[in-house]
Amino acid sequence: MSRKPVDIGDPDRLYTVTGGRSTADDAFDLVTLIVSECEPTAGMQSEHTRILTMCRHPTALVEISAELGLPITVVRILLGDLHAMGKVSARHPRAAESVASLPETALLQEVLHGLRNL
Amino acid sequence: MGSATSELPVQRTPLGDAAETGLKIVVVGGFGVGKTTLVRSVSEIRPLNTEEVMTQAGQGVDETVGVERKTTTTVAFDFGRISLNQRMVLYLFGAPGQERFWFLWDRLFSGTLGAIVLVDTRRMEDSWYAIDRLEHHRTPFVVAVNRFDDDERPHSLDEIRQALALGDHVPMVDCDARVRSSGKDVLITLVDHLYAMALSQEGTS
Numbered sequence: 541m542s543r544k545p546v547d548i549g550d551p552d553r554l555y556t557v558t559g560g561r562s563t564a565d566d567a568f569d570l571v572t573l574i575v576s577e578c579e580p581t582a583g584m585q586s587e588h589t590r591i592l593t594m595c596r597h598p599t600a601l602v603e604i605s606a607e608l609g610l611p612i613t614v615v616r617i618l619l620g621d622l623h624a625m626g627k628v629s630a631r632h633p634r635a636a637e638s639v640a641s642l643p644e645t646a647l648l649q650e651v652l653h654g655l656r657n658l
Numbered sequence: 659m660g661s662a663t664s665e666l667p668v669q670r671t672p673l674g675d676a677a678e679t680g681l682k683i684v685v686v687g688g689f690g691v692g693k694t695t696l697v698r699s700v701s702e703i704r705p706l707n708t709e710e711v712m713t714q715a716g717q718g719v720d721e722t723v724g725v726e727r728k729t730t731t732t733v734a735f736d737f738g739r740i741s742l743n744q745r746m747v748l749y750l751f752g753a754p755g756q757e758r759f760w761f762l763w764d765r766l767f768s769g770t771l772g773a774i775v776l777v778d779t780r781r782m783e784d785s786w787y788a789i790d791r792l793e794h795h796r797t798p799f800v801v802a803v804n805r806f807d808d809d810e811r812p813h814s815l816d817e818i819r820q821a822l823a824l825g826d827h828v829p830m831v832d833c834d835a836r837v838r839s840s841g842k843d844v845l846i847t848l849v850d851h852l853y854a855m856a857l858s859q860e861g862t863s
């Protein structure tokens with residue numbers, strides 16, 4: 541997994557959020573759905589608390605970023621930590637069994653079907 | 659500004675617990691072409707904004723500080739969401755077509771199903787760069803012409819195809835980004851196109 545240097549804007553605030561780190565790997569896609577595996581606990585970093593609360597229902601990384609008002613990279617770092625601690629699980633795009641085995645045409649047919657029903 | 663859409667706190671609408679696969683489609687186009695309007699018209703949530711940042715090492719050394727100069731790139735974009743069924747959710751991104759945005763394409767939009775290039779015929783040149791970059795990234799796309807009422811000499815799709823030097827294989831469609839059914843037609847045009855491409859690939863492999 542490649543790590544790329546990133547400057548994350550307002551240094552003071554983001555230093556606290558990420559513990560000084562400014563690189564994230566791209567393991568989490570913008571539309572990876574994050575699900576909490578536990579409840580927030582007292583004394584937890586406030587961003588962790590907010591993520592665990594939001595992700596009681598599956599929530600895409602990009603929605604977490606918008607809700608927290610933090611850049612994608614910073615959210616990737618936060619999620620990496622929570623994931624490493626087993627506090628969240630990740631549903632990666634097309635990794636689910638029901639989709640992974642689908643040929644591209646069948647997947648697109650499902651998308652079309654969904655759009656036509658809008 | 660039409661794009662300042664997520665400033666008021668709004669009640670979030672969570673996805674269903676069975677949601678397991680997120681998919682992406684990107685809408686690109688010049689300033690004010692109607693990207694946010696299109697996203698809003700088909701989205702089940704109010705469009706949200708977020709951003710990504712990236713630092714590039716600059717050339718040379720800043721003599722006053724003695725450190726390498728860096729430039730920070732911030733790219734803001736908005737997005738909406740369509741639950742296709744219990745398991746699949748489609749995210750629709752509205753992204754500016756300017757140069758610095760393409761620098762982040764892979765980090766944001768790799769794996770995207772396809773793209774919609776939104777065109778304002780009064781400023782067609784704004785779309786050239788986006789089309790060039792999508793071809794470079796081998797991202798399949800369709801061109802949607804957002805018709806504005808004050809366009810004094812509306813061009814036909816054929817004229818626009820010529821002006822944009824688009825191959826015959828690229829589908830084109832008229833739209834009114836404000837109208838939900840029109841936005842839906844644009845999405846279906848894209849996915850139909852993707853389906854036809856996938857079908858012919860399955861046929862040859």
Ligand SMILES: Nc1nc2c(ncn2[C@@H]2O[C@H](COP(=O)(O)OP(=O)(O)OP(=O)(O)O)[C@@H](O)[C@H]2O)c(=O)[nH]1
Nearest residue numbers: 660661689690691692693694695806807834835836
């Ligand atoms: N007449 C007409 N007006 C439109 C249409 N689509 C968008 N507009 C208007 O055009 C303006 C710009 O639309 P936006 O959706 O904000 O455009 P945008 O591409 O997101 O703009 P930026 O994010 O600022 O680059 C808004 O005032 C819209 O109401 C359309 O199809 N017809």
Ligand SMILES: [Mg+2]
Nearest residue numbers: 661693694752
């Ligand atoms: Mg906009």
